[in-house]
Amino acid sequence: MSENKKIAKDLLEGVGGTENVKSVTHCATRMRFIVYDEEKIDKEKVENLDKVKGAFFNSGQYQVIFGTGTVNRVYEEVEKFEVNSVSKEEQKEEAAQQGNKLQRAIRTLGDVFVPIIPVLVATGLFMGLRGLVMQDQILALFGLTEADISNNFLLFTEILTDTAFVFLPALVAWSTFRVFGGTPIIGIVLGLMLVSPVLPNAWGVAEGADPLMFFGFIPVVGYQGSVLPAFFAGIIGAKLEKFIRKRVPEALDLILTPFLTLLIMIVAALFVIGPIFHVVEEFILQGTIAVLGLPFGLAGLLLGFFHQVIVITGVHHIFNLLEIQLLENFGNNPFNPIITAATAAQGGATLAVAMKTKSAKLKALAFPSSLSAFLGITEPAIFGVNLRYVKPFFMGLIGGAVGGFAASIMGLAGTGMAITVIPGTLLYLDGQILQYLLVNVIAIGVAFALTWMFGFSDKELKETK
Structure with missing residues (x-):
């Protein structure tokens, strides 16, 4: 066998x-x-x-x-x-019926956003690479200055870095229709309608351009880079499509269902859902900025400590929405280095267990688990080692807090999201790479040292058994 x-x-x-x-x-x-x-x-x-x-x-x-x-x-x-x-x-679908309402809501949010994350990761890497090649030191290696870079090249880089955010409502509406049982292609078209070029551009309106005014009091704009309007339009649209499909004759389903769904939903999205949730989105953004702006590095200290606790609960996907908003509005993501510190610290704690234990089985488990954490995936480290012996997990939380504090004090902000620690270096090629490496070294070093001195011995291994 x-x-x-x-x-x-x-x-x-x-x-x-x-x-x-x-x-x-x-x-x-x-x-x-x-x-x-x-x-x-x-x-x-x-x-x-x-x-x-x-x-x-x-x-x-x-x-x-x-x-x-x-x-x-x-x-x-x-x-x-x-x-x-x-x-x-x-x-x-079967598991979705289990858990409390909050768990189910957060799980649904994750189901919608997780499929979108790869293109946002790619966009962040493109931003990082553009930042790298446009640095004066890098250009000087080729005998160039920024004035020597052609406008066509800059336009090409904008295609790489801007497309995902310009058409983000289409991605969100597609994924939401898919999750809630609608026809995904209808979701795509609805999302594209929200960023139609005939509407005033969202960024232009933010800089002072006038929105379209309907009925004298409803402002209508494009929703480039927005998430919540497309998300809630997708939920309502998918349910509306199923409602209509059950009630139209089968012979007319192909014609009437998409026609009525798109007609009703674009009216609702532009005149009701969009204006309301655009305001909600702005409140969330301002709240996020307020937390990240806490003095003395408090944001990094708190988020760095609690992030991996939130990962255990499974509700960490809520951060996706906040990171997307930060990237869309400011072109950078100060959450990422803090989350990186929390992730790296768990790997540091696991590495200490691997090096300190005399158990061959635990070494065989802990070494690859720590490597996994350094590649940005902490589940093997947390559930396989750190939580099992409790103290290493807590030492990892402390390491994450110290690393997050350092990231906040230094003002680190990545060019993208969803990748951390070693792969995350690609988000800091715009001149922040040394500070980013320092944050990781601090988080790993603190967690490793505390675990080595106070967090683990083979005595705990015997007690756990």
Whole structure:
């Protein structure tokens, strides 16, 4: 029997047997089970399996962390035992019925924004690269100055850095229609209508241009870079489309459903939803700026400490909205270096455990988990090591607070979002790279030192067992 097949067999026994598995799927790092009876799970057995880096319940799912690559191979063996394997979307629908209203709302927000994040990551990298090549020192290497750069080249870079934000409402409306059961292409068109070139440009209005005034009191503008108007228009639009589809004759569905949906929704979006949620968005932005503007580095201290606690609760996707707003309005993201510090610190704490323990099994778990954290993914480190022994997690929180404090004091702000620590260096090529590396060294160093001195010994390993 192959190693992965044995792990799959023992894993299924640990979750109560195939008869206790309602459904199973996997993501990039975790196997996700929905079970009939939680009491039948032998959690200690599951967590002590080879290659398992941690296991926990979240969002109605029993999630077993294997890490990238490994999870695919083990899942292939699990499928051979004839369990009810389903797609991530199907299990998501099933899990969505579980948890309280806040958890379900935050999970839905994540489902909408997570598919959009890759293009925003790419946009941030383009911004960072443009900042790098436009630095005087870099241009001087080629005997150039900024005056030598052609306007056509600058226009080309604007295509790379501006497109995702100009058409952000189309991306948001598409994803929202998809999540709420509407037709995604209708969502795209609705979102594009919100940024139609016949409307006054949102950035132009912000700089003093006049909006269109309907009925003498409703300001109508384009919503370039906005999130909430498209998000709520997408929710209402998807539900409206389903409502209409149930009531029109099948022969007319292809014509009437998209026609009525778009007609009703663009009127509602431009005259009601847009103006209202544009104001709400502005309040959220101002609140975010106020928090980040707290004196003496308090924003970095607080966010750096609590960010990974929020990650455990699963509601950290709420930060996506705030980061998008910061990037769209200011072209930079002061959240990113603080979150980076929190992430790097957990990796530093895990690395200390790996180097201090004499347990070969724990070393084999902790070393790759710390590397994963340094690449921006903390789940293996948190659930596999730090939370299991408690103190390393707390030392990681302290390291994150100190690193976040340093980031706030230095005024660091990335050119993008969603990548941190080592990959995140690409967001700081515009002259901030040394400060960014210093913040990471501080966060990792503090967490490592505290864990080494006070946070772990093999005595804790025996007590946990």
